[in-house]
Amino acid sequence: MENEAYGPRCPRSAFRYDVLFCWLTSTMRRAKGRVVQTTDLCSPPDADLIAEMLPDHVLMVRDVLRRERCSLLQAGVAMLVYSICQTALPIIMLMVIRCVETDDTGELQWLSEWTTVDSMVYWILAYAVFQAGAAVANHWQLHAAFHVGQRVRAQLIMLVFQKALRVDPQRRRAEMCERLQRKVLQAVAQEFPHDPQEALSTSRWLSLQIVLAGAVLVSTISASALCGILVLIAVVPISKNVGLGSGIFSSRISEPYLERVFQKRQEELYWAMRESLVYGVSMLVTVLAPTFAFATTLVAFALLGEGSFSATRLFGTLALLNALRFPIMDLGSMLASIVALHTGWQRIQHFLDLAEAGIPVARLEDDVELKMERCTFSCNVDGEECFQLSLDATLTLKRGDLCLVLGKVGSGKSTLLQGILGENRCSSGLLSVSHGIAYCAQQPWIRNETLMENILFGEELDSEWYDQVLAACGLGPDLKQLPYGDQTEIGERGVTISGGQKQRVALARAVYQRKCSMVILDDVFSALDAHTSSHIIKALFHGQKGLLRDRAVLLASHQTACALQAQRVLLLGQKDASVPHSSLLFDGDWLDLCKEPHLLSLLGHVPSSDDTVTKEDKQSQEEEENEDAEEAQHRSAAALVTAQTPMPKSMMRSEEHTDRISWRSVKAYCRCCGGFPWVASFFASSVLERIALIFLDWWLARWAEEDSADERSMYFAVYFATVLLVIVFVSFGRLAFAVATVNAGRRLFKQLALSVLRAPMWWWDTTPLGRVLNRFSFDTENTDTTLVTKLFPALQSMSWCWPYLYHCIPCCTSLPFTLNCLRFVPRPLASSWSNPFLHSFFLLHLLR
Template identity: 30%
Template sequence: MRILKLQAWEDRYRARLEEMRDVEFKWLRKALYSQAFITFIFWSSPIFVAAVTFGTSILLSSQLTAGSVLSALATFRILQEPLRNFPDLVSMMAQTKVSLDRISAFLQEEELQEDATLVLPRGITEVAVEIKDGVFGWDSSLKPTLSGIQLKVERGMRVAVCGMVGSGKSSFLSCILGEIPKMAGEVRICGSAAYVPQSAWIQSGNIEENILFGSPMDKTRYKSVIHACSLKKDLELFSHGDQTIIGDRGINLSGGQKQRVQLARALYQDADIYLLDDPFSAVDAHTGSELFKEYIMTALAMKTVIYVTHQVEFLPAADMILVLKEGQIIQAGKYDDLLQAGTDFNTLVSAHHEAIEAMDIPNHSSEDSDGNSSPDGPVSAKCNPEGPDIDSLAKDVHDSVASSEQKAIKEKKKAKRSRKKQLVQEEERERGRVSMKVYLSYMAAAYKGLLIPLIIIAQALFQFLQIGSNWWMAWANPQTEGDKPKVSPMVLLIVYMALAFGSSWFIFVRAVLVATFGLAAAQKLFLKMLRSVFRAPMSFFDSTPAGRILNRVSIDQSVVDLDIPFRLGGFASTTIQLLGIVCVMAKVTWQVLLLVIPMAMACLWMQKYYMASSRELVRIVSIQKSPIIHLFGESIAGAATIRGFGQEKRFIKRNLYLLDCFARPFFCSIAAIEWLCLRMELLSTFVFAFCMILLVSFPHGSIDPSMAGLAVTYGLNLNARLSRWILSFCKLENKIISIERIYQYCHIPSEAPAVIEKSCPPSSWPESGTVELRDLKVRYKENLPMVLHGVNCVFPGGKKIGIVGRTGSGKSTLIQALFRLIEPASGRIIVDNIDISTIGIHDLRGRLSIIPQDPTLFEGTIRGNLDPLEEHSDSHIWEALDKCQLGEIVREKELKLDTPVLENGDNWSVGQRQLVSLGRALLKQARILVLDEATASVDTATDNLIQRIIRTEFKDCTVCTIAHRIPTVIDSDLVLVLSDGRVAEFDTPSRLLEDRSSMFLKLVTEYSSRSSGIPDF
C-alpha cells in the first residue's frame, strides 16, 4: 500500500480489485440463485407431496376424512422441518468439498527437498560448509540458477560473496540453506545455522521478542548482542525501549534498524554458521564500520561466516572471496590474489576506488584537528560561487540548530517519563447489543430497503395460503366416513391445488428476492469497505496488522456474501410462521394465549440471557481469527528465515496455540447454542402438552373436531418453530456482527482528498521544482514522540540534494512528509510557491517521483509493474529498461515484457527490483525525484552507472538523494545532514568538507578510511 500511495496508483489497483470482485460476484450470483432455487424446491416439497397424495386419493375415489387428512398433514409438517434444513446441508456440503479440494491441491504442491542439505552434528568435521558439483534452479524447466558450484569452507573462516546484480548471490546462500531445489550435487553443513536475509523480515511484536526469537533470556548475552549490533542508542530513543511494539513488517523501524534487529536475532542464537545476505547496505558508513568491527570481526570471530556484500571495503577482511557471475563461481581466493588475477573482481574493485577518488576530501592540518567549531558554526553560510545565492538557504537553519542538543535531551527524558502508547493497539471490538443502526444500514444497503417489505409480504402470503390450504382440507372433508362431503372431489382438489401452488409461488418469489437483496447489499458493502481502506491514511496500515484487514475483507465479507441474506430471510419467515401457528391455535382454543404470552416472555428472557454471552463470544471468535491469518502470512513471508534457524516446530506450536485461542470461544459459542436449544425444547414441549390437555378436557361438541385437529397439526410444529425463531434471531445477531465489523472499516478516517477542484495546481506544476521546508515538525501518531523537530531549509529547483545522517535520524520521515504519507504536526512544505497541504494528494503525488528504500513489485508482468496506468508504449518501456540495465535480462525471457512477476517480486533479486523502480521513475519523468536508498542493493559499478543515468535523464530536475554510500551524494549541489530529526548541517559539499567540525566531513572521512584500503579491524 505504501508504494501505491507514493505513486498515486490507488485508483488503478482498486479498480483491479473491483474487476476481480466482479468475476467473483458472477459466481456468487450463481451460487445464491442456485441456493434460492434449492430453498424453493425443499420448502415446496411438502406442499407438492401433500397435493400429489390428496390428488391421487381423490382420483382413485378413496374416501378422505378430516381425521385422515389432518393425520397426513401432521406427518407432512413433521417431515417439513428436516426438508427445509436440507438446503443448508447441501450448501455446507458443497462448500466443504470446495475447501477440501483446495486443501488437497495445496498439500499436493511440490515441497522442499528434505535431503537437499545434509546437516551434520557440530564438531564431527572441520569442514563447516561443503558443496560438490552443485546445480540448483528455482524452476526445473528453465536454465539452472546456479551451476558447477564447488566449495569447501573450513570451520571459523570468513567468506565474502560478491558479484553484479542478478549474478546469483542470494540464491547461493539459499542453496546452502536448502531453500532452492537441488538438481544435482551434494550440500553438507556441520552444525547449526543462522540466516539474515537481504530484505529484512521482522515479526510483529516487541523488539526483545524479535531478538530472542524463541530462546530464553540471558541478560549478559542480550546486552552484548545489543552492543555488537549498535542498537543501544536506537533503543534509548524509543519510548518503550526494547519493549516497543514493532508494527506489521517492522513498519515503524527504519531500514537500518530492521537490518540490525535481524543481525541481533542471528547473533543471539549462538549458531555455528552465519549466512548474511548484504547486511550492511541499509546502514550509514559509520554504523556499517562499527557493525563490521563489533559483529563480524569480534562477536563472530570464532564462527563460520559467509556474507554477501556490495561494499568492496569489507572484502579484504575475508579469508576467501567468491566472485559470482551468471550463477557460477568464476573466481575464488584472497583479496590480493584476486586483484592480481584481474578480470571481473578487478572491475568491481576498480569501480569502487574510482568513486572514492572522485571525493575531494580536504587534508586539514594536525593543528586544526582538535575538533573546535569554526566561526561559522555547523551550518556554513559562505558564498557559493556557483549557481544561485546559497547563503540565503542556510540563514533559517542556525536558530534551529543552536539548541538542538538540549532539545534532544529534553525529548528523551520526556519520552521516558510519559511511556506513551504503543503503535499497534488491540483490535477494536464493539461491546453490548448490536446497534439497531447496523440492522437498518444493512437493510437499506440494497435498493434503499425497498425489497424488505416485498420479502415480508411474499412470506406472509405464503403462510396465509398454506394455512388456507390446510384449513380447506380440514373443513371440506367429512368428519367420518359416513358423512357427506361438503364439496365435490374435483372442487376440493382444484381449490387445494390452487392454494398449495399459490403458496409455493410466493416461496419462490421470497427466495429470489432474498438472494437479490443479499447480492446487492454484499456488493455495496464490499465496495464501500474497499474504497474506505484504500483512502485510509498510511498510519492506519502502519498500526494495523495485515491479518486484521484480511480477516474483515475475506472472512467477514464471506459471511455477508453467503450467510446473512438467508439468515435474515429465514428469521422473517420463521417469525411469520410462528405468528400463523399462534393464530391458528388461538382461533380454536383462545385460552392457549394465557400460556403463550408468558411463554413468549420466558423465551425472550432466555434469549436475552443467552445473547449477552453469545454476542461477545462471537466477537471474540472474530477477533481471534486475525492473529491466525496474520501469523500464517507472516510465517510464509519469513519461511526461509524460520527454516534457516530451525524454528519450524516453534512456529507450528505457536499456530496451534492461536488455533486453541480461537477454538475455545468458538466451542463455548456452540455450547451456548445447545444450552438455549435444550431449554427452548423443554418449554415448547410443556406448552404443547398443556394445549393437548386443554383440548381433550373440553366437553364433546364444544369445539369443531376439524379445527381442533388443525390446531394439533400446527401445535406439533410449535416446538420446533419456537426454538427456530429464537435461534434464528440469535444466529442472525451473531452473524450481523460481521456487518458491524465491516462498517467499522467503512468508516476509517480518510486521508486528505485526492483532488481538490478549487485548488488544483496548473498542469505544468511544478515547473522549477523548488521545495521549501518551514519549521516542519512530524510525528507518526498523536501519542508518539516527534520524529522531525522544526526542519527549516530550501531545496532550489533543478538542484541535486544529498540527504545523509545516521540510521533513524529522520531521512525517510522527511520524504514521507513531502509525499504527505504523514501529515505534519506543524509547519509547512511549499513546492513552487504552493503549500502542498492545500492541494489534493493525488495532484501532489502524481507530480512527484520516488525510488523507495524497499522496492516493491506486484504480481503480474514486467510491463504491468513498470506502467500500471498503461500510459506508455512498448518502445518507451524498452528504452527505460535499457537505461536501468534490465533490457538484456528481460529480452532473454521468453515472454519479454509479459514475463511474469511473482508475488512480492520473489523471482527477481532485490537489486533488480530497485532497478525496476528506477525504470518507473524514468517513465514518469517528474520534475522532483526522490531516491531513498535507491542503489543500496546494487554493486558499486551499477551504482555509478545509475548515478550517471540520473544525472543525464534528470539533469533539469530537483533530485533528493538519501544514501549511505557517500560517493552517491558527494557530487550533489547541496547536502542536508540530519541528526535526531533536526537539521545539523545544510550547505554545499565543498564547504562542509572544509569545516573541521562538520558531521558530513566525519561521515566522509569514515567512509573514505573504511574504503581506501584494508580496514584496521
C-alpha cells in the same frame, strides 16, 4: 505435564461429558465476564502436538480414527437412536389422531387395537419421550462427530503448514498462490467439518429412516403415497447443487486501480447472484415440497378412489411426509458433502505429495556446520533453467569461522545462500548442512509486533544477551528516538522505521538466536552507512568478544569491509561473458586475493596498503576496536533502561464491538438492501405466507370433518387456490431476499473500496495489511454468501413467531444470560488468526 500456553487438560471422554457438554461449562467458568483467551481453553492432547505427528498424512488420519474409535461408535449409535426417534414421532402422532377420531370408517383396522381412548395418554407421553430422545441423540452424535472431525482437521492444517515450509521452491512458485492459499486451505477448513466415516454412517441411517417412514406412509394411504415421495425425492438434486455451489467464487483484490477492482467485483457478484438465486430456489422448494407432495398424494388418492379423507389419513399423511422431507433433503446434502470431502482430500493429497526441498541435513563432525563438495546450484523459472552457479571446490565451514562471499551484482551470491537453505536446487555435488540456521535476508522481514518481539522471535528474554545484541547492532541510539523504546510497535513491514533500522532489527534477530550454530547473512550492510557498518562488524566479528565468535558465519556481500576478519573468501563471477552462468573465481585468504588485481577489478576495488596489513597491525586494530564496541555497548544499555517502560501500542487494534451488532450496522445494511420498502415488503410476505400455511391446516381439519363426494371439488379448489398464494408469497420472499442481499454486497464493497483508497497515509502505517486483506476477502465473501444463508432463516423466524410469543417468555428471560457468556467465544478466537494469517502465510518458509 500441562501445556503452558493452555489451561488444564480436558478430562477423558465420557458419556456425561459428551451429552451434557461439561467441557463448555468449565471453559465459560474460567472466562466468566471477559473475552475467552487461549489460556482458558483446555490443553490439547499430546497426539495433536506437531512433535508427535506422523509424517504420512494417510497414516495420521488412520491413527486419529483408531484412537477415536469410541467417539465414532458413540456417534454411530446416537445417529441410529436419532433416526429411530424421528421415524417414531409421526407414527405416534398418527396413533394420537386415531385415538381422538370419533367417526369409524372401517379403515386402518390395524391401528384399532392400539388406538383406544385410554391409551392416548400413553401415546402423548411416548411422543414427549421420543422427542426428547431425538434432541439428545442429535446433539450427542453432532458433538462426537465434530470432535473427531476437528481432530483430523487440526492435524491436517498442521501438516499443510509443515509441508509449506518444506515444499520444493520450484513447485512452491508454481503451486503456492493458487492451490495452497485457496484450494488446499479451503478444503481443510470448510470441507472437513466432520468426520468422513461419520458422513457415510449418517447417510446409511438416513436411508433407513426414509425406508421406515415410507413403508408406514404407504400402509396409511396406499400406493398414492408414492407420488408424494417422488416429489420429495426431486428435492435431492437441488440440495446437492447448493452444497456444491458454495465454493463457486472467491473474493479477491487483484488490481490496484479502482475501475479494474470494480470490474473484478462485478464478476464476483455475477457468481454471487447465481449462488444466492440457487439458494433462494432451494429454500423455495424446501418450503413448497411438502405442500406439493401432500397435494399430489391427495389428488392421486382421490383419482384412485381408495377411501374417504379421514382425519387420520390427512394429518397422518402430512406428518409422515414432513418426517420424510428432512431425511431426503439431508441425504442430498450428505451426498454433496461426501463429494466435497473426496475432492478436498484429493487436493490436500496432491499438495502433500509435492516434492520437498532438498535440504541435506547430515551427521557431520562436532564443529563442522557446512560442507560442500563441487556443488552446482540452478535457478529455474517456469520450469526452465535461467541461472547456474558452479563451485569447483570443497568448502568446510566450522564454528568460529567467517566465510565471506564476494561478487558483483548478479554473480550468484544469493543463489548460493538460497541453495544452502534449500530454496534453490543442488543439481550436482555433495551438500551437507547441520541443523539450526539463522538467516537474515537482503530484504529484511519485519513482523507487525514490537521491536523486542521482532528480535526475540518467540525465544525467552535473556536481558544480558539482549542488551549485548542491541549494542552490537547499533540499536541503542534508535531506541531513544522511538516513542516507547523497544516496546514500540514498528508497524506492518516496519513502515514506522527506516530501511537501515529494519535491516538492523532483522540482523539482531539472527544474532539473538543462540540455538542456531550457523548464521547466513545476505548483504546485510547494503542499507547501512559506513560508520554503522564498521561498528556492527567490530561488535560481531572482531576478536574474542565478537558476538558471533562461536558460530559459523556465511556472509554474502559486494563490500570488503570485513574481509580482514574472514578466514576464507570466495569470489563469484562469470568466466565467460557470453555464458549466463557464474562460477567460483577465487577461494582463499583475503591477503592472497589482494595480490590478484584483475580479480579485484571485478569488485571495483583498487588494492592499497591497507589491504596488505600485517598480523600485528590487525591484532592492535582489533584491540582498539573492541574498546570502542564496549563503550557503545554501555551507551546502548543505558538507553535501554530508560526506554523499557511498557507503553501503549502504536498500531490500531481490531474493533472492540465485534462481539455484538450495533443498530447502526443493521440500519446501514437494510439501507443497502433497499431501505424501509424492502424490509416492510419482506416481512409482509413472510407473515402472509405463514397465514396461508396456517389456513391450509385449518382447511384440512374442516375437510376431514365434513368430507363428502359432493363437496370434495370445492375443498380441492380452495385448497389449491391457497397453495398458489403460498407459492407467490414464498417465491417473492426468497428470490427478492437473494437479489437484495447481492445488491447490498455491491454497495458495501463500493463504500469499503472508496474508504480504503481515500484513507490517509497514517492509517496505512497503523493498520496491518492482513486486516485490510481480511476485510476485502473473508468478510466480503461472508457478506455475499454466508450472511444470506444465516440471515434469511433468522428473519423468517422473526416473522413467523408472532403467534407464539407467549411461549417465548421463559426463553427470553433466560437466553440473554447464556448468550452474554457465549458471545465472547467465537469472534476473538477466529480474528486472532484470520487477520495475520493472510499476510504471513507466504512468508512461512522464512521461519525455519
